[in-house]
Amino acid sequence: MSDRSLIAPVIDSFARHADRPAVTDADGRVATYAELDLLSRRFGARFLDAGVKIGDRIGFSRPKSIETVAALIGALRIGASFVPVDHSAPEHRNEHIFEDCRVALRCGEDLLPAEQAGAIEDCPSDPDRLAYILYTSGSTGLPKGVPLTHRNAASFVDWCVRTLEPRVGDVFSSHASFHFDLSVLDLWVPLWTGGSIAITPPDVAQDPRRLPNFIVERGITNWYSVPSILALMVEFGRLEDLAFDRLRTICFAGEVFPLPMLRRLREQLPEVRLLNLYGPTETNVCTWYEVPGRIDANRTEPMPIGTACDHCDVALFDDAGQRVDEVGQVARVLARGAPVMNGYWGRPPEETPSLLTIDGQRWYDTGDLGEWDQVRGGERQIVFRGRRDRMVKRHGYRIELGEVEAGLDRHPDVQESAVWSGEIEGRVVIHAAVVPRDGATLGVIPLKLHCAAALLSWMSPDRFQVMDALPRTSTGKVDYATLRGA
Amino acid sequence: MKTDDIREKVRAFILDEILPGERPENLLDDMPLRTSGLIDSMGTIRMTSYLESTFGISIAAHETGVENFETVDSICQFVAAKMAS
Numbered sequence: 001m002s003d004r005s006l007i008a009p010v011i012d013s014f015a016r017h018a019d020r021p022a023v024t025d026a027d028g029r030v031a032t033y034a035e036l037d038l039l040s041r042r043f044g045a046r047f048l049d050a051g052v053k054i055g056d057r058i059g060f061s062r063p064k065s066i067e068t069v070a071a072l073i074g075a076l077r078i079g080a081s082f083v084p085v086d087h088s089a090p091e092h093r094n095e096h097i098f099e100d101c102r103v104a105l106r107c108g109e110d111l112l113p114a115e116q117a118g119a120i121e122d123c124p125s126d127p128d129r130l131a132y133i134l135y136t137s138g139s140t141g142l143p144k145g146v147p148l149t150h151r152n153a154a155s156f157v158d159w160c161v162r163t164l165e166p167r168v169g170d171v172f173s174s175h176a177s178f179h180f181d182l183s184v185l186d187l188w189v190p191l192w193t194g195g196s197i198a199i200t201p202p203d204v205a206q207d208p209r210r211l212p213n214f215i216v217e218r219g220i221t222n223w224y225s226v227p228s229i230l231a232l233m234v235e236f237g238r239l240e241d242l243a244f245d246r247l248r249t250i251c252f253a254g255e256v257f258p259l260p261m262l263r264r265l266r267e268q269l270p271e272v273r274l275l276n277l278y279g280p281t282e283t284n285v286c287t288w289y290e291v292p293g294r295i296d297a298n299r300t301e302p303m304p305i306g307t308a309c310d311h312c313d314v315a316l317f318d319d320a321g322q323r324v325d326e327v328g329q330v331a332r333v334l335a336r337g338a339p340v341m342n343g344y345w346g347r348p349p350e351e352t353p354s355l356l357t358i359d360g361q362r363w364y365d366t367g368d369l370g371e372w373d374q375v376r377g378g379e380r381q382i383v384f385r386g387r388r389d390r391m392v393k394r395h396g397y398r399i400e401l402g403e404v405e406a407g408l409d410r411h412p413d414v415q416e417s418a419v420w421s422g423e424i425e426g427r428v429v430i431h432a433a434v435v436p437r438d439g440a441t442l443g444v445i446p447l448k449l450h451c452a453a454a455l456l457s458w459m460s461p462d463r464f465q466v467m468d469a470l471p472r473t474s475t476g477k478v479d480y481a482t483l484r485g486a
Numbered sequence: 487m488k489t490d491d492i493r494e495k496v497r498a499f500i501l502d503e504i505l506p507g508e509r510p511e512n513l514l515d516d517m518p519l520r521t522s523g524l525i526d527s528m529g530t531i532r533m534t535s536y537l538e539s540t541f542g543i544s545i546a547a548h549e550t551g552v553e554n555f556e557t558v559d560s561i562c563q564f565v566a567a568k569m570a571s
Binding site for chain 1: 509523524546
């Protein structure tokens, strides 16, 4: 296969699988590889007409569709990179992203492909060329860009191909949005291997009662999503009423899968491979764990995140920078190697505290904590033990609580705010304490409405309390411990 | 069950689970809940299962859209129609 170019194997597929389906749209419309090839060249021609050059970035703010997939491919074919954003996100957030990475062109839904593909030629590959930038929540309130090169992305896709062993004609779910890193597997693994991408309709994507039927109707062979969607399907989807004849593999990533729900999924689909994939956007997937056919009845804690994928190195280090190899010590999870980013967009690696040089090698500190665990009768595995900072995950999305506070503080009647997270019945719940400006009154409904407009939907707090002042520690910092206990 | 009882239970769920801390009089029965972002998709899923278990009705997947779940009024009408059928 290829560990150097994300796009070269796709161009091979155009020739080898011309008449096979490549993408099925939300409405059931199918594009073959030949059609996708032509459409992607027409988009490439449009981008060239608009003045896009090799190494330029193109911003994508449009719903998932055959055309959007073709446009992403078109961007790579002419040597540009793509920057996908959530088209339903607040405009100021997307505006910041496109300005931050200085896109040469914005590709919205209204940007049509050129009438003719003309004679566009595929740009020679360069493994160090940028392939895409994915923006994640930033603790200062502004999203930060994670740039990934062809080498970074291709090394991950190549690992997926070796591990998932897809067959020609397989159908991969596209549940995640394209700005979310789970989509990298959804898009490029089938396109490399003659499979097809099944785009989930937006109204079905969040509906656990309709998703199981969608999986069966589309003949999906490989499902990939965050655990919370799978847990909802287990709870509300009546899986026992359906026959998942074609489904061979379910991958999940992005957050911890609560064990009781994973156990039920295992029991309902005993023949399906279940893979727990782990890794922040900065590293792609860097560890994995295959859930056994029977989950130990005595086990109560979540499944391990596993061990390093063979295209990278993952290890635990203590705060002094010493490698931790013994069982039972909680330590930092670090990753290095081909899939790991070189640094955040617009920020020199030496000014990025999460990039560490240890014994001459550059490691990325994920901010996650882990511990080696000796699983009975098996190899040692890393178990996830939480975060060192104020980032939380909801539906697999990263939420920097500082970004939520910055969003609340934009309300004209809010003087200051403090945000923390907790759990109710296994659900992550975000709490907010807000202090109104002098003379202003704040209610829950106006605050929620403000958050719906100012923040991404999954960042909106669930619980609000209005306070006269935030509790402070002796050094004047917000006292989150007191807020949690309140 | 009377219409008023349905309304009381629907409002109680929204006030307790979705908008805790808000004064009941601020939740208007014709206030948009879904299109405004006050209730997200997860909130809708939880409300659907609450309505099913509270009122003994069965709600189909395609019935949980904005047409039935946009306001307290429309939810109450939907539940009443389900119970009558």
